[in-house]
């Protein structure tokens with residue numbers, strides 16, 4: 311049935327939009343003045359108040375700005391879909407922390423000491439409990455370089471069994487790149503080598519007090535040092551860069567290994583924890599980039615499709631004796647509209663995949 315909007319409804323709609331635009335650009339006091347200045351009908355004022363109430367309740371879960379509570383005691387800050395720059399201060403990856411009854415675990419520390427400090431401030435706005443664990447999900451600088459901001463907490467810094475070596479090998483490259491790309495925001499950034507390793511055979515359980523986390527170290531996939539964190543209390547799986555949502559995935563490990571990891575997750579739909587000795591269902595997934603997803607199977611399926619397309623098309627080129635530059639010019643171009651930052655990373659993905667599949 312065709313919907314007919316009355317002038318009154320349009321008026322409300324326009325005012326609603328105007329107020330929402332104000333909410334995005336103004337602080338609350340300015341917003342109030344603006345709203346009071348605007349002479350709306352009684353209905354519009356009611357709408358405005360309802361919207362303010364809604365916004366207040368939404369920001370009621372924010373921990374001092376930037377962090378959002380996505381499950382009880384589980385805080386998440388979303389990175390922007392951009393490359394490193396001085397203006398975004400390197401805050402391009404998702405970071406978070408989980409609060410138990412006795413202690414706190416940080417998940418990823420951002421691109422710099424400064425970003426690490428900001429994460430620490432957010433934790434302190436929520437709780438005074440000790441920060442005993444800093445979990446680094448993998449080596450990439452947007453996830454791993456803020457760890458030294460937590461040194462005064464003397465936490466155990468935990469990573470995949472390959473993380474220490476991977477970071478040590480890239481230390482000067484990562485630190486120099488961040489200095490160049492972030493400028494002052496990279497000041498005082500130092501590399502922290504993990505003090506505790508998770509093996510691919512054993513996994514690791516951490517007790518935050520009435521709350522167990524289960525860490526899984528994977529065979530080579532996005533990198534050779536990917537770690538996921540499963541919060542058994544809420545069924546939240548922090549997959550980090552094993553899943554990219556909206557932003558194009560980046561292959562820095564093994565295309566085939568990554569496909570295998572995704573196949574395993576999609577087939578089981580649950581995580582085998584040491585703690586309760588049963589496979590616990592995954593309720594929501596936190597990607598390394600992009601929003602938290604409850605429809606995580608379809609988010610993984612989209613990423614799987616992209617990587618599988620690349621693999622299939624490259625295999626065809628290799629079987630005909632084609633070259634890497636032919637592959638870069640032709641493979642996976644149908645996927646362009648599906649991913650942000652496609653032009654920046656797709657060619658690199660094809661190059662990496664070609665080098666891997668050539669020796670298959």
Ligand SMILES: [Zn+2]
Nearest residue numbers: 448450532551
């Ligand atoms: Zn990464």
